[in-house]
Amino acid sequence: MFGQGWRLHYVILACFLSLTLLGGGHLLYQRFLWEKSLEKRLQSIPQVEGVTLKREKDRIEVELGPTPDLKQTYLQVEEALRDFYRQNPPQLVIRDRRSASLVKVWEEAQFVVYEAAVRGTFTDMAREVEEKARIRGAEARLAVDGKRIYVALYKDSYFLYEIIPLAPLRVPEEREVRERGV
Incomplete structure (x- = not known):
């Protein structure tokens, strides 16, 4: 009979550990590599002063400094997001310094x-x-x-x-x- 001599609890434990390692690896990749790359890309735009990723609300807040051309800056930020989110980009929220x-x-x-x-x-x-x-x-x-x-x-x-x-x-x-x- 197939699987004779295998201990079921070892097989279940191996499956559980494999899934945990895969899930943890994906989480680490998402949090430390992918998100940091996105933040770095957005920070490379001269008028961007800060970036906040809101995972639970599926939105990205970008704090802009003074910009001579809001349209050009917004399109640069939007392009950077499109490069990282091919489908279903998050909501983009622009923060300013209003009085x-x-x-x-x-x-x-x-x-x-x-x-x-x-x-x-x-x-x-x-x-x-x-x-x-x-x-x-x-x-x-x-x-x-x-x-x-x-x-x-x-x-x-x-x-x-x-x-x-x-x-x-x-x-x-x-x-x-x-x-x-x-």
Whole structure:
């Protein structure tokens, strides 16, 4: 009969030890090599001041310093994350150094920004946000790409960053064009 003479408890113990070693090895790899490599890659971006990996919430917090081009910096961080997370990248949270004055500017300007995200009125948005910032003694820098609006507000040594996703472009159906002349 197959397995005669084998002691069942030794076989179970060997399987348990093998699984423990494999699981522990994977955990060590994930924690010390892979995560450290990701942190090192993100820290190599000049404007990144800090990185926090939140495993339980599946998100990565990246603290940015002052950056002349928020869009370019955000895209560099996003590219680094894509290189490490081929599928299902975690949520990216950008931390900044905001002041009460900059928060007030954002509170006044956010309606225009969100409206532009839906309607595409980017020229009006830029004009109004820059005006609201100027009134409060701050500087506004805005950028847009096919996916997001990037808002950076600066005053003294403080800065506030907001990245707003654009609403998906909706092409009118043929029936709507005929009915409304859209």
